[in-house]
Amino acid sequence: MAETTKKNSSNAVKFILCSLLGFFMFFVSIPFNGKTTIPVDHVTTLLRNLLGTTVQGYIVLIVVAIGAILPFVKKTWNKSAKDLVFSIFKVIGLICAVMYVFHVGPEELLANPDLLPYLFVTLCCSLCFLIPIGAVFLSFLTDYGLMEFVAVFLQPVMRKIWKTPGRSAIDAVASFVGSYSLALIITDDMYLKGRYTKKEAYIIATGFSTVSTTFMVVVAKTLDLMDRWNFYFWTTLLITFVVTAIVARIYPTAKVPDEYMEGITPNPEATVTKDHLKVAWHEALEAVDRSGNIGTNVLKNTKDGLRMITNILPTILSIGLLGMLLALYTPIFSIIGYIFYPFTLLVQIPDALLAAQSLATTIAEMFLPAAFVTGASLATRYVVAVCCISELLFFSAVIPCILSTKIPVKIGELIVLWIERVILSILLAGIVALIVF
Template sequence: METSRTLPLPTNPAQALVRLVLYSSIGLVLFFLPLELGGKSTILLDHAASYLAKSQRPLAITLVMLLIAYGALVPLFSGNWRHSMLSTVFTMLKLLGLGLSVMYLLQIGPAVLFDKDMLPFLFDKLALSVGLIVPLGAMALAFLVGFGLLELVGVLMQPVMRPIWRTPGHSAIDAVASFVGSYSVGLLITNRVFLEGKYTIREAAIIATGFSTVSAAFMVIVAKTLDLMPVWNFYFWSTFVVAFVVTAITAWIPPISRMDDSGGVSDELPTGMTRWQAAKAAGMQQASSAPSLTKVLLDNLRDGVAMAGAVVPSILSVGLIGLLLARYTPVFDLLGMLLVPFVWLGGLAEPLATSKALAAGLAEMFLPAIMLKDAELVVRFVAAVVSVSSVLFFSASIPCVLATKIPLSVRQLVVIWFVRTVLSLLLAAAIGHVAVAQGWLI
């Protein structure tokens, strides 16, 4: 925070405190408290999506098809497809995703597309899950990040941000919002703060490539695909730690360490406040100034629908292209060869197959989960962590980064992806082996 800045007092402190404690507690329960319903123990968000997908399948398919059509057709009507060559390519991929979904539901097309690990898996296990969980998760995130918990935690984290992650104290809010929210919303925040001159180029690059990963709602999909929901909390917090540790390392090594670091702002606390006082004041102020719960939920639902509409058709098209390339070409074998020494060093089974699958994460973050869904436990855990901690992938997050004003090139992003993948792989493998030995991962 800037030295001269003071935090305004809430107009109704008692009401602000109730909102902060009550709504934040609901968010924590929705995302982190496993409950057993119908013989299945998982978080409430997953229970809700599973109920819709299994017990209300016609409704679920209708909703997801509307999302796919929305995501594929909006760029055509808005004219966004003309903005750049990248926008044109991804609009075409979304239209391909719409076409593939129609083909799947009508059972029309080449037989290879209907192999159980092709369109049936992509649509039933991924598209349906993402299409349902992301909008539901967006609303659930309103409780977690909309009423002060994020600001309170952000201020408390200020003393460690600069020495570890080389970013200013206020970036703690941005970093955690990006991680528990979504890369698209996180990148919007990062870009706005960067344009205001409150981040240097290096600081913006650290946050954009280090924290703006898929949301907790997407992590549920990964965990479900790899059969890790029974250890959801261990998986989530392991991924959180790995992602932040890897970001701390990449901030100090090329290519990020060589980026321009001129400008930026001070980290000082508001005048006359202790750390806890400033944290509490920030949380209370956010809880006080936040709109009504109904408005926040509707706003988040709108953002979730927009995000799901953009991502679900890409999952079908890019996912299918990636699977076909993995099955019929050596593309990912060649890229995966660069990862083989690190997979071997991590003590993972089937180094060649595992390396190939992890390399496919550059195309689409779900591909490692798809390709390793039947692997042994530690490999599945590593794939789940790495697919999130790598942050960057061409089907969504890389185009989002390139759409900001942060001066990052495709070459730099690919190098950062490789470094993050290697570091995430080694850390996740170490955690996975220890967890199995201790009985935490079963």
């Protein structure tokens, strides 16, 4: 009896300390060196500043090279059509990295701030350090009872509205305050551990993996909306998750089987109807009891983070560059924009065609539309600013991140989901703009 009590006390301390550390690192924004963000981001910034621009560039180049070479070393490059295509894009990504680091190749690609400088410095250099550092602390967030504790209280809300477990609320918050890349590491980890079904992981990965609040600030500043920041932030948050609730009930999400990954022991949430605090505490301590060694968990998550960056950095460079070139130098997105034109007209957006055509570019990169509507009306800027975030899926970063996980998502389905999300976002944001502006 005394031994059991001692064990429970030890587990309780472990739950509280590890959960507090995980919560602090991912969810508490603190000011430091003139920047207010989460500690994981501060640690990343400190490391990047310590290394300097040149060293960062070489590290990214090495990571991209490993990512491009691995499929050929493992002989998986032609395992399927998707593997073949992405292996080719990874090689192209390596070529892009070499061009940028050694400044060889077309000057337009190297000098235009919207092309390789943006993809390599803003995206790849950031993700190359943010994902592994985030992965180091991820174990404290997912393995020591916090998700189980939160899940008991949020289970009814998450299940009814989004068809996902209560523990998925952590994923949603991690994206908004941290990064979609960190949230996707959490989602992939939970799926591989049998804590999410295929459908649940699918909904979470394609519906909660938003860009962070930091990116929202950039969009708001670009479109001169900072004087309405709180209105913009909270309506965007609401619209994003309303869209996810709708998309979770229609094709292609509706057809995804609600079953666990093959060969994995299911670990679903238990349905709780009473004594929520007591059950939450018990579930948390049970999770701690089966959590294992902290060092082993941290090492495993770090390896997963390193695996993810070798997968996504080469494709961000190649697919992102292709999308940017198509957006900047061809009429393809202007043509695609006509898909959304009837909907921008329906909600009476003042610059309906401009908004529709600019929003078509979100599939390449979420920030691109902002560049096209800086001089547009307030209502148009607001709708575009919301849709930049709530559409969620784009080829320069999020889509390669999703495809690098084990979650069963296909490229064709992601494009359908993108169209659905843009249309629904236009309608919802347009209604808000009609009422307010």
